[in-house]
Amino acid sequence: MPPSETFTWSDLEPHLWLLVAVGVCLPFTFVGLWRAVRWWLSGRPLPLPLDGAFPAVRWPAWYGLALFGAMLCLMFLVQMLYMAAEKWLLPWKPFGGADVASPGVFLAQILPPLFGLWVVSRFGRGAAATVGIRSGRVGFGLIHGLVALAVILPICMVALLAGALALRLVGVPIEPHPILERLQASGSPALLVATLVQASVLAPLAEEFIYRGVLMMSLLRRIGPAWAIAASSAIFAVLHFPVEPHSVLALFLLGAALGYVTYRTRSLMPAVIAHSAFNTLMVLGTFFAEA
Secondary structure (H helix, E strand, O other), X not given: OOOOOOOOHHHHHHHHHHHHHHHHHHHHHHHHHHHHHHHHHHXXXXXXXXXXXXXXXXXXHHHHHHHHHHHHHHHHHXXXXXXXXXXXXXXXXXXXXXXXXXXXXXXXXXXXXXXXXXXXXXXXXHHHHHOOOOXXXXXXXXXXXXXXXXXXXXHHHHHHHHHHHHHHHOOOOOOOOHHHHHHHHHOOHHHHHHHHHHHHHHHHHHHHHHHHHHHHHHHHHHHOHHHHHHHHHHHHHHOOOOOOHHHHHHHHHHHHHHHHHHHHHOOOHHHHHHHHHHHHHHHHHHHHHHO
């Protein structure tokens, strides 16, 4: 909207869902910030996980980094192979393009967690549980995941606005995520369902296993929980930079919240739930704002 235009209620109305969600989450955010500031001023290390056991995998940090890199390369390779094969073998483009909700993207997000689970299982049940490959109690995971999202959602929204403003000030155009852009242009309920499956189910499972289950847990013993959470969150944000440059700060903060809840609960379930809920809010907000 050009500066000369008047801001009206119709400009705000499509985003009411986000304002309501942020308003509901604000009390949790204030409590979370208060506790974070108290911890920072105290100078104490992060508290132990809720079960009192410090999580540390049986392999050295370099092994976790190698496994992390291998799974990222596998995801990229699967997508590239599908894009090459579709031209002559699999010319299926159910939603108008191979880059959005295509079988190649689905395969890329399914295979790495399966591969990673197999590798981790080779180290025994104890190692698998340490890395967070355990379901735990569903109610426990659901509550901790939703609380983590409630704490970080308003902060992420402020960070998103700050990132967009920073890019605008330096004259860089703000491009929406390709998936959300296609969803905006299409308005197709079928594409909405496919996008939700990808963004709200497959992506959280794949990314939480890779970033929190493998990368962060592998760094815990080497550099400690606070630095392990920060390092894995920074890599998580930087690797999203080519697609969402204005979201780097927000993704770092989201990753930090997901890393902390994974560390405290020693389970990936809360992080997967929070990540899934966050992506669902973004997808549904985009779809119904453009409907």
